[in-house]
Amino acid sequence: MADINIRIEQITKTYYGTDTPVHALRGISLVLDKPEMVAIMGQSGSGKSTLMNILGCLDKPDGGVYTFAGLNVMQMNREQLAYLRNRRIGFVFQNFNLLARTTALENVCLPLSYAGVRGAAAEKRAREMLEMVGLAGREHHRSTQMSGGQQQRVAIARALVNDPDLLLADEPTGALDSKTSIEIMTLLQQLNREQSLSIIIVTHDPEIARYCGRTIRLRDGLIIDEE
Numbered sequence: 001m002a003d004i005n006i007r008i009e010q011i012t013k014t015y016y017g018t019d020t021p022v023h024a025l026r027g028i029s030l031v032l033d034k035p036e037m038v039a040i041m042g043q044s045g046s047g048k049s050t051l052m053n054i055l056g057c058l059d060k061p062d063g064g065v066y067t068f069a070g071l072n073v074m075q076m077n078r079e080q081l082a083y084l085r086n087r088r089i090g091f092v093f094q095n096f097n098l099l100a101r102t103t104a105l106e107n108v109c110l111p112l113s114y115a116g117v118r119g120a121a122a123e124k125r126a127r128e129m130l131e132m133v134g135l136a137g138r139e140h141h142r143s144t145q146m147s148g149g150q151q152q153r154v155a156i157a158r159a160l161v162n163d164p165d166l167l168l169a170d171e172p173t174g175a176l177d178s179k180t181s182i183e184i185m186t187l188l189q190q191l192n193r194e195q196s197l198s199i200i201i202v203t204h205d206p207e208i209a210r211y212c213g214r215t216i217r218l219r220d221g222l223i224i225d226e227e
């Protein structure tokens with residue numbers, strides 16, 4: 001993971017399909033020049049998840065510029081977008097989104113199999129990832145047999161197993177108590193520093209945002225403040 005440049009300029013997104021169009025993003029610009037940790041805050045409905053979905057290539061903006069490591073995301077076809085999503089971007093969500101009856105090891109192996117890595121090589125890599133997030137010895141625990149913090153660690157290991165450049169986390173500590181939240185944020189900070197990983201985190205909690213080098217505040221689809 002070399003230094004990476006992620007740049008969006010004047011991104012706009014409007015949702016139709018309801019009575020009145022919703023202008024969810026009205027011109028958002030953001031540049032990550034080096035691996036950093038950025039918090040995105042703002043009231044409910046301010047456009048945070050919409051922005052994350054666009055950064056994660058899960059959704060397309062209506063207008064603006066998006067370049068990822070020099071590549072023009074706006075001009076990519078479905079295949080190229082899928083590659084970016086699967087190999088260079090990792091996702092973590094509030095509710096962990098692990099497969100229910102599946103073990104930690106199986107969950108972490110899944111993105112490897114999509115990338116064509118299977119068998120002993122996949123298992124070795126997945127075990128290393130679980131060790132990195134502090135879950136050595138829990139490889140065969142199922143999701144239902146783990147605490148919320150442990151499940152989020154599995155989700156982080158899974159998100160990072162293909163060695164992405166960017167980790168997107170939408171309320172990663174939203175379902176965790178404060179002590180566990182601090183442990184998860186400390187882990188993300190360590191990954192940011194040691195793995196040169198860029199991390200963008202949506203949070204409602206100023207205490208969580210403090211772990212990030214930068215905080216961006218959205219209101220009604222615009223950046224109103226950056227500190």
Ligand SMILES: Nc1ncnc2c1ncn2[C@@H]1O[C@H](COP(=O)(O)OP(=O)(O)OP(=O)(O)O)[C@@H](O)[C@H]1O
Pocket residue numbers: 015016017018022023024042043044045046047048049050051
């Ligand atoms: N699929 C959709 N169709 C129509 N409107 C949508 C859709 N998704 C989001 N919106 C609207 O776009 C605006 C921004 O939504 P978004 O989910 O990005 O907010 P958010 O900041 O993530 O909020 P929260 O903190 O509640 O998660 C809101 O007004 C929302 O109602």
Ligand SMILES: [Mg+2]
Pocket residue numbers: 048049050
């Ligand atoms: Mg949201």
